[in-house]
Amino acid sequence: MVPAALLALTGCALLRISLLSDLYLRYVKEGLRPLLIASGAILLLLGLVAAVRLRYRDGEEGAEHGHEGAEHGGEEAERGHTHSAAGPKTAWLLGVPAVMLLLFAPPALGSYTVARDGSGAVAKRTAFAPLPAHSPLALSLTDFTSRAVWDEKGSLKGRTVRLTGFVTPHNDAAWQLSRVVVSCCAADARVLKVEVHGVAAPPADSWVTVTGTWRPDGKAPAVDAAGLERIPEPKNPYRDTARP
Structure with a gap:
């Protein structure tokens, strides 16, 4: 779910500074606003679609494999592959800038x-x-x-x-x-x-x-x-x- 969450976070951050406020003017010129809004909407949509697909896929796999899948998952964990399905944990570092833009925006250059x-x-x-x-x-x-x-x-x-x-x-x-x-x-x-x-x-x-x-x-x-x-x-x- 990490990639989906990062896509959604980034999309929300872009929409917050470009669609819901004028904060984007601290980073880019006025003419780029439509592109920022479009990019934010696309990233948010991709994140939601990815989350739904992952949830649907995990549900199907769980139904098909039952206990066999659970045992296989235990073996994978013992080999150190616990993060393979969600991606490396360090990927969350990419979400830090997005979270910062959602919570507060740095001032313009001064x-x-x-x-x-x-x-x-x-x-x-x-x-x-x-x-x-x-x-x-x-x-x-x-x-x-x-x-x-x-x-x-x-x-x-x-x-x-x-x-x-x-x-x-x-x-x-x-x-x-x-x-x-x-x-x-x-x-x-x-x-x-x-x-x-x-x-x-x-x-x-x-x-x-x-x-x-x-x-x-x-x-x-x-x-x-x-x-x-x-x-x-x-x-x-x-x-x-x-x-x-």
């Missing part, structure tokens, strides 16, 4: 991941659309960091911007406003970070919106903050969008 990302890489861009004239200007961290590093025309100079992300401790001089962006799933996560000067850092992993101006004299993208607002964690923490 400051721990950012603090251990030493690349500091910013995607290169060669063309930038003109910025709107209104102020403050709501920008995604992707747009802000690209302009701060690669825009030779200095379109951010003198502009008041609004940036949203979570808090990552950095050093005594500044903390980092961060985002983790995924293309497909958490395994291909890319880190975005902006140094924040001028305001004290809230607790790590707090989600905030910072209002300030571009600080062009640093090696990394940075802002001189004039204001900060605590906000709830977005429904999809891996989507780098600007907050009006």
